[in-house]
Every structure is written in structure tokens, then in C-alpha cells.
Amino acid sequence: MAELSYREAIAAGIAQEMARDPMVYFIGEDIGAAGGVFKATVGLFDRFGPDRVRDTPISEQAIIGAAMGAAMTGLRPIAEIMFSDFLATCWDMIANQIAKTRYMTDGQVSLPLVIRTANGGGTRFGAQHSQSLENWAMAVPGLKVVAPSNPADAKGLLAAAIRDNDPVLFFEQKSLYGVKGNVPDGDHIEPLGHASILRNGKDCTIVALAAMVPKALAAAEQLGADGIQATVVDVRSLVPLDTRTILGEVVKTGRLFTVEENPRLCGWGAEIASLAADECFDDLDGPIVRITTPHVPLPAADVLEDAAMPSIERIVQTVRESMR
Amino acid sequence: MSTQVVKPAASDVDRPTRLRLYQLMVELRDFEQRAYELFLENLVRGTSHLALGQEAIAAAYGVAMRPDDYTFCTYRGHNHTLARGASMAAAMAELLGRRNGMLHGKGGSMHLTDVKHGAMGSYAIVGAHLPIAAGAAWSAQVRQSGQVAVCFFGDGTTNIGAFHEALNLAVVWKLPVVFVCENNLYMEYTPIDSVTAVKHPAADRASAYGLESILVDGNDADIMYGIARRTIDKARAGGGPSLVEALTYRHGGHSRADPAKYRPEAEVREWMARDPIKRYRPRVLEAGVDEAEIRDIETRAQQKVDSATEEARNGAPATIDEIERQVWSDGSARWRN
Numbered sequence: 280m281a282e283l284s285y286r287e288a289i290a291a292g293i294a295q296e297m298a299r300d301p302m303v304y305f306i307g308e309d310i311g312a313a314g315g316v317f318k319a320t321v322g323l324f325d326r327f328g329p330d331r332v333r334d335t336p337i338s339e340q341a342i343i344g345a346a347m348g349a350a351m352t353g354l355r356p357i358a359e360i361m362f363s364d365f366l367a368t369c370w371d372m373i374a375n376q377i378a379k380t381r382y383m384t385d386g387q388v389s390l391p392l393v394i395r396t397a398n399g400g401g402t403r404f405g406a407q408h409s410q411s412l413e414n415w416a417m418a419v420p421g422l423k424v425v426a427p428s429n430p431a432d433a434k435g436l437l438a439a440a441i442r443d444n445d446p447v448l449f450f451e452q453k454s455l456y457g458v459k460g461n462v463p464d465g466d467h468i469e470p471l472g473h474a475s476i477l478r479n480g481k482d483c484t485i486v487a488l489a490a491m492v493p494k495a496l497a498a499a500e501q502l503g504a505d506g507i508q509a510t511v512v513d514v515r516s517l518v519p520l521d522t523r524t525i526l527g528e529v530v531k532t533g534r535l536f537t538v539e540e541n542p543r544l545c546g547w548g549a550e551i552a553s554l555a556a557d558e559c560f561d562d563l564d565g566p567i568v569r570i571t572t573p574h575v576p577l578p579a580a581d582v583l584e585d586a587a588m589p590s591i592e593r594i595v596q597t598v599r600e601s602m603r
Numbered sequence: 604m605s606t607q608v609v610k611p612a613a614s615d616v617d618r619p620t621r622l623r624l625y626q627l628m629v630e631l632r633d634f635e636q637r638a639y640e641l642f643l644e645n646l647v648r649g650t651s652h653l654a655l656g657q658e659a660i661a662a663a664y665g666v667a668m669r670p671d672d673y674t675f676c677t678y679r680g681h682n683h684t685l686a687r688g689a690s691m692a693a694a695m696a697e698l699l700g701r702r703n704g705m706l707h708g709k710g711g712s713m714h715l716t717d718v719k720h721g722a723m724g725s726y727a728i729v730g731a732h733l734p735i736a737a738g739a740a741w742s743a744q745v746r747q748s749g750q751v752a753v754c755f756f757g758d759g760t761t762n763i764g765a766f767h768e769a770l771n772l773a774v775v776w777k778l779p780v781v782f783v784c785e786n787n788l789y790m791e792y793t794p795i796d797s798v799t800a801v802k803h804p805a806a807d808r809a810s811a812y813g814l815e816s817i818l819v820d821g822n823d824a825d826i827m828y829g830i831a832r833r834t835i836d837k838a839r840a841g842g843g844p845s846l847v848e849a850l851t852y853r854h855g856g857h858s859r860a861d862p863a864k865y866r867p868e869a870e871v872r873e874w875m876a877r878d879p880i881k882r883y884r885p886r887v888l889e890a891g892v893d894e895a896e897i898r899d900i901e902t903r904a905q906q907k908v909d910s911a912t913e914e915a916r917n918g919a920p921a922t923i924d925e926i927e928r929q930v931w932s933d934g935s936a937r938w939r940n
Contacts, residue, residue, distance in 0.1 A: 304745065330745060336775065341734045341768035348738020351723065352673065353746060356738075371765075375728050376735065383710040386929040387718040420938075421930055444932035472940065522939045554939075 281464060286319040286456040288430035289395070292437035293320065293357060295466060297327050300355060303441060306333045306342055307359025307395075316361055317397055317456050339369035343394065347377050350392040350446075357441060363398040363412045363450060370415075377446045378421030393440045393447045398426065399490055399540055400588055401454035406576035409584070411540040413488070414547050416448040417517045424517040425471060426450040428492035430460040432515060435469030443471060452489040472519035476528060480508030483534035483602060486525055486551060488514045491538040491589060498538075498594035507602055517547050522554055529555050533564035536598055538589050543574040568601050570594055616825045618890045620666060624824045625887045625897070627662040628880050629904040631682045634691055637908050638681065638698055638712075642859050646916075647698045651712040652679040655854035656822075659879035660785055661686040663827030664753050667835055673723045673743075673752040675736040678713035679785075680725030683755050689717035691911035701918030708921025709929075723752075730765030732756070733782065737773045740780035740838075751838040752780045759790035761804040770812045770846065779838035781831075784848045785821060791857040792865055805848035814846050821849025822879040825886065852877070 283291060297303045305323065307315075311334040314321035324332045335342050339360055346358035360366055366373060373394065380388045400409035416424045423445050427433040433451065440447035477492070478499050487495035492513045499509040510528050514521070529535045535555050537548030552567045570589045578584055616624075635655045641647050654661070657679075665686025668674070676683035685691060689705065697704030698712050705715055713727040723739060726732035736754035743750035760766050761784060773780050784805035788795060801807035806818040819830050827849060834845035852874035856863035887897060927936035 333776075336768075336771060338734075338768035338772060340731075340765045341737065341772040344731065344734020344765065344769065345738035345741055345772060348675075348723075348735040348740070348752070349742040350738075351718075351735075352739045352742040352750075354742045371728050371731055372734070376726070376731050380724065381932070382930050383706060383714045384716040384718070384724065385707045385709050385925070386934065387706075387716055388724070389932055391932075420936070518938050520939045 280461040282459050283430045283462045284456065285430045285433050285451070285458050286317060288433040288462050289319040289437060289451060290321055290323060291462065292434040293323055294326060295434070296438050296441040297323070297331060302353065302355045303357065304331050304333070304349065304354050305357045305359070306335050306345065308335055308337055308361050310334060310359050315359070317453060319451065319456060320359070339365050340372055343369040343372035343377070346392045346394070347372060347390060350390045351380070351388045355391045355441065357393045357395060360394060360396040362408050363396040364407050364410050366396060366412060366415070373422070373448070374419045378419045382421060389444055390446045391444045393437070393449050395437070395449045395451060397453040398450040399452045399454060400577045400584055401490060403579055403581055403584060405579035409577045413450050413517055414541050414545055417547055417550070418545070421446070422518060423447040423471060424450070425515065426452065426489040426517070427515065428452070428455070428489050428513050430458065431462045431467070432469055434462050435467045436471065436515065438468045439471050442468070447471070450489065454490050471516045472521055474515055474521035474524040475513045476510060476524065477513055478509065478511040480510045480532065482508045482532055483536060483598060484510045484512060484528040484532045485536045485538060485594070485598070486512045486514060486548070487538040488517070488547065489540065491540055494589065494591050495538045495594060497591045498598065501591070501595045502598055505599060507598065509598065514547070525551060526555060526559055529559050530562040533562055534602065535563070535567045536601070537569045538594055539569065539571040540588060541571060543571045546571050565601065568597060570597050616828055618892065620828065621887050621890045622892060622900070623666050624662050624828060625883055626900045626904065627665060627686060628658040628824060628883065629901055630907060631658045631661060631685055632880055633904050633908040634685060634694070634911070635681060637912055638695070641698065647712070648700060649711055650858045650860065651698065652858045653855055654679050654682045656874070656878060657785055657787060657851045657853065658682055659824040659827045659883070660755070660783065660821045660849050660851060663824055664783065664831045667828060667831035668721070668751070668753060671721060671748070671750050672835070673721050673736070673739045673750060675723050675732040675739070675752060675754040676725050677732070677756055678725055678727040679757065680715055681712070684715040684717060684722040684725060687717065687720040687722045689715070689720050689722050691907060692914035695911045695915035696918045699915050699918065700921055701915060702921050703914070703918035704921065707925050709925055730756070730760050730763035733760070733765050733769035734772070736780055737769045737778055740773065740778035741776060743779055744776070749839055750779070751835050753783060753835070754780060755783045755785060758784060758786040758788070758795040758804045760784070761808060762799060770844070773844040774812045774814065777841070777843040779841070780844045781834040781838055782844065782846045784846070785851055786848050787851050787853045789853070789857065789866070792861065803848055805846055809846045812846070814844065817845065817847045819847060819849050821851035822877050822882065824879055824883050
């Protein structure tokens, strides 16, 4: 075990796979000598050279299109889109081309590629550099969607995404880049499609993703002091979705809370709530409650952003009131 | 603007190549004509974009390419897919939504793809496939495979961002890719010159990317073959990308819904007189091929299309099981456990 920051774990995951497989190439803006604007790719350029770690112009369609063309012809590319908000500039490539080509060609084309992107708020960057967009990706058939909450998962899930034969959108939560944690030494891989149960409690199940996971865990500790014992599930992978684990925990506790950084409408928690309503209705002891950012663009000022995003206090208060 | 108009170099094209070009153009023509007839019979549902009149470009590049080179084309892509050797029956069956279709009914007319013949897809969002073709060329470059990607697109594509992003990247990375603009004068329904800042929508933009400005008669199969060889050879030799603007004309409208009434009659007459097949037949004769041999090519093309049509018509409807197949690489559509 080594203690790594989330950003170091990302670089370690890429390095592990580039060392293992010569067909893995990495492209994006400022990822090379500069080491990435979030410093999540430091060291890769020096180790693997400018052919395999390649800087691109600010041309998101070209970056993602090139990754697609390379993936369909034998490479296993990783493409970085600096901020997830910029996915909007190349959404045709992702949603129309990458997501649909295997299906439309009935399997003639495989697209083993990863799109890494810095996602989410908490950094006072304003509404165009702070969005949580994993639900955009989740809504498009043909895309796998992963969002790690800690350094070990950042490395292990990224490695799994690179080895996967399908396109994966890999959402790195930018407020987590500095967070440190233990990461297993050596070849580390965490299979996609497995939620993890981080805490067990008998009273309710709190399901969270990425930056909301540490908040949910902290909230669960406070709720414990009030006599409410909460299970906390880290979804980790939205597609494929580990409904067995998530709904299994809902059935055990009879209550479901989701904690989502995305704005309210059609957040990933809505799908989980719908599945729970369909499949665990008789096991529910109370309403399903979603804790989300309100349906607004995320504001920039610290006090506004903090109040808009789900906080530990809001989670505690919402669960406590609902469980009364 | 120093746009270079490439002149014919007819003597460069030998007799066997001329025969192949003629045969391929006739086959493509007969296929598209048959597709049109099947629309009229209401056997083709949805839309379709025919390339009647544009055969010389597809045929020339199809003949000039190496079997493992990559073709990327648009929703007007029947010609380009067939020119790589894809099955005519499978293409026809796909248009009819049959089980024996090239994509088993899941793609349709706008997405014909036959990877084993290097036909890497027909792309139906304007501009998208230019960066994708650049990516395939990047892969060929780093794998040192010697493959070239050829990307065909319409004049309307030159005004979308992906065109410019792809050209810039291809030049900066010196990729083995050839971009071929089929300028048929109309974006969809609107004349391209009424919505474009320059006269030649691709050729006049080439200098912005440090590329030679190439404008050719896309209805002359010899000229097209010459430029195809030149641009493909350059890419294969490590000389980087080319941008070719080939002037051509659609016999019909943008899609099956469009009778193309907006085109001046004189213009249509002029271009019909410059039909690539009509113009090429005498040149094949000049090359020493006798009339009987040409007739034989024409008869065999018809037979090939007839047999493809019969095979397609006899196909069963696409199977319902296909709906939840091949979203993922394990063949399934499963998103949960």
C-alpha cells in the first residue's frame, strides 16, 4: 500500500496500463510536458514520450474523433477532455458516433477507448466549469460511465476502463484531486459494474457517487450519534449499474436516500429511485428521498456554491427529518 | 487565391485500369438506379441519399486504394462502400431492412459499413467522420502499417467546425489521410456558393492549413484516378494529408424527398452532358476495348444488380432479437446486473 492523492492515482493508473499494453495511447490538451491542468498526468510524458502522450490543439471534436478512429483500427486510446463541461463541444462524437457505431454496424466495430474528464463543482469556477454531467452520459445507450470517489478506485477503475472493450466515460471529480488515500501496490484493477458498501447500518441506505461519497460517509457518522444507523453505498459505476448490491441494501434497511451532485431533473438517483420503486416497493418503509443540487446552473461565489451542492449538514438534516 | 485546376493526364491510365473504372462506375450506377426504383415500389422505408452522377470519384479512389486502406464516407455512401468490394446483395438487403442486410437491419441506408473490406462506415452527421478518419490515419501511422485513410464528404461539410479541426490536426500530426470533398454545388437544397465565404469551398480553404489547393473535375474518371494515386501515394510515403475538391453533380435531389426543383434547367442539362459514365465510354473504346466487350461489362453489371436485388428481396425481415444485441462488446445490451 502506498498513500497517493487522487490525481497521483490517476497518473498511476494510466502508467500501469501504458506499461502493460503498447497499444494504449493518450491524447489531450496540455497533458504532455505540462502534466495536465489538474496535474493528474504528471510524469507520463517523460516516461512514455511524445508519441504515446500527445498534446493536441483545443479541438475537442478532433480529440474525440481521433480517439474513435484509432480505437476502431487497433489502438486503445485514452482521450482527456479538460473539463466535463467541454463535452458539450464534442457531444456529437460521443453520443452519436462513439455510442452508436457498434450497434449500428451490428458489432463490426469495437471501440475500446476511455474519455477522462474533470467533473463537478466545489472549486468556485462557475457554471461552465463545475457541472456534474455523468447523467448526460448515462442517458445515452452505448456508453459506460464511471466516477471514482477515492484514490484506490481512481487507479483501479481507470485501469479497468482502459482494458474494457467498450467506450468508457471516466468522470474524475475535480474537488477530489488533492484527497489522499491508500492505493494497493503493483497491478491494481477494480472491475467495472460493482458498487461498494462502505458502511453498514440497519436503518437506511444512502447511495452516493464520487465527491458525494465522503460527504455521505461523514453524514452517516453524525446520524449514528443521533441513533440512525445508515448504510452507505458508493455507486462507482453508473453503467453498468450494480443494481443487485444497491437494491439489496435498500431491501435490508427499507429506506433509500440518494446524494447527487447533479441538478435535480433526471439525475442518476432518479433512475435508482425508479428501480427501487419498481422492484423493492414492498420492502420500502418510507418515501425514497433524493438529495441533489437544485435545478439551477451552479453559481460561482463560495457561499452560493456551498449552499447549492448537497452538504454534510443537508444530508444529515434531510435523513433525520425523513426518518422521524 | 492560387487554386490549381488539375488537367487530364489521360495517357497515365492504362487499359486494364480503364476497364476496371468503367465496370465499377456502371455497377455503382446500376445499383443506385435500382435503389431508386425500389423506393418507388415503397420497398425502401426511411430516407436515402443517392449518388447518381457522382460515380467517378468513388470508383477512382476505390480502384486506387490498397485493400487494407480505410474508407470513411457520408450518408450518401452506397457508392463508396460498394467501391471497396462490399457485397451488393448485403447493401441492397440493408436498404430493405432485411435480416441478410449488411448491418442486419440496424443501420440502414445512411450507415453502410463493411469493415472487412475497409469500408469503415457511412456517417450521417455532417463533418463527424473527418476527425474519425484522422484517428484511423493516426493509428496507421503509429502502427507503421502503411495504411491510408480516405475520407469523402460533401461541400456542405466545409462550413462545419469538425472539418477545420480535422484538417488542422491531420496537418500538425502529418497523418496519412486524404480528404475528398465532393462538391455537387448544393449543400442540401441551398447552393453552396450562396452560404460560403470563398468560391471553392474546400480548395480555397486548403492554404489555411498549409496544403496545396487542389480542384479537379470529379466527373472525369481519369483525372480522378490520377489525383487519387497522387494523394494516396503521398500519404503512404509519409508526406501527410491532402485536401481534394472534386466538382460533380447529383442527378437527383438531396434525398428521396427532394425533387430538386430549385436547380436551373440549363445547369442540369449542362451537367447531365458531363455525366461521368457517358463521358468515359468513348475513352474506354479509345483505349482499344471493343464495343462488344463494353456491352458485356454493361450486361454483367445489370445481372449483378438483378441478382443482388433478388437476394435482398428474398431476405426475411430483420429479426426482433437484434434490438438488444451488440450495444456492448460482449454482444449484449445489458446495463445492469
